[in-house]
Amino acid sequence: MKIAVIYYTLTGSTGYVADIIARETGADKIRINTKKKLPDNFFKYLKGGFQSFFKVKPELEELEKDFSVNNYDLLFIGTPVWADKYTPAIGSFITEHNFNNKKVVLFACGRDVESTDKALSSLRKDIKNVIVTGEKAFVEPIKGKNETRRTAEGWSRELVKNLQ
Ligand SMILES: Cc1cc2nc3c(=O)[nH]c(=O)nc-3n(C[C@H](O)[C@H](O)[C@H](O)COP(=O)(O)O)c2cc1C
Numbered sequence: 001m002k003i004a005v006i007y008y009t010l011t012g013s014t015g016y017v018a019d020i021i022a023r024e025t026g027a028d029k030i031r032i033n034t035k036k037k038l039p040d041n042f043f044k045y046l047k048g049g050f051q052s053f054f055k056v057k058p059e060l061e062e063l064e065k066d067f068s069v070n071n072y073d074l075l076f077i078g079t080p081v082w083a084d085k086y087t088p089a090i091g092s093f094i095t096e097h098n099f100n101n102k103k104v105v106l107f108a109c110g111r112d113v114e115s116t117d118k119a120l121s122s123l124r125k126d127i128k129n130v131i132v133t134g135e136k137a138f139v140e141p142i143k144g145k146n147e148t149r150r151t152a153e154g155w156s157r158e159l160v161k162n163l164q
Pocket residue numbers: 008009010011012013014015044045046047048049079080081082083084085109110111112113115116140141
């Protein structure tokens with residue numbers, strides 16, 4: 001089974017979880033970046049929160065030339081939580097690609113569980129033409145690194161095993 005972990009990360013938490021999933025499942029890691037970066041100070045919360053809330057779709061850096069969602073049987077899609085929603089970069093990604101009823105697994109990393117669940121719900125609602133086969137909220141994944149590793153390994157391994 002060909003798997004990709006597609007993710008955006010600003011401060012590394014979602015990247016940390018994406019690394020674990022990729023290692024555990026043998027997936028390709030595809031990091032999404034916006035062309036314009038958020039300011040590296042307090043204004044990132046204002047600007048990022050505003051963009052998320054109003055579903056702004058920022059321009060993304062180009063992915064590798066041969067990247068296509070069609071090359072994969074399963075996609076993990078990971079996002080940080082901004083203003084109770086998925087990040088604008090993931091918003092751009094899900095509108096720019098046609099998933100053709102592909103199986104996807106969603107994960108989100110936030111500061112609190114309620115907010116992270118909300119972000120997952122909004123992503124599940126907005127992503128089109130997919131079969132959502134799994135979902136997981138990670139709260140402060142960097143704070144309990146070992147626990148996060150064990151959780152992410154067990155969860156992703158079982159998920160993939162059940163799909164094979
Ligand atoms: C602009 C912005 C808005 C955020 N809003 C929320 C929020 O509404 N709820 C929450 O739980 N965490 C919120 N956070 C915290 C991040 O979701 C959390 O730190 C996450 O783990 C960061 O992921 P990353 O390290 O992959 O970028 C926000 C962070 C930023 C930068």
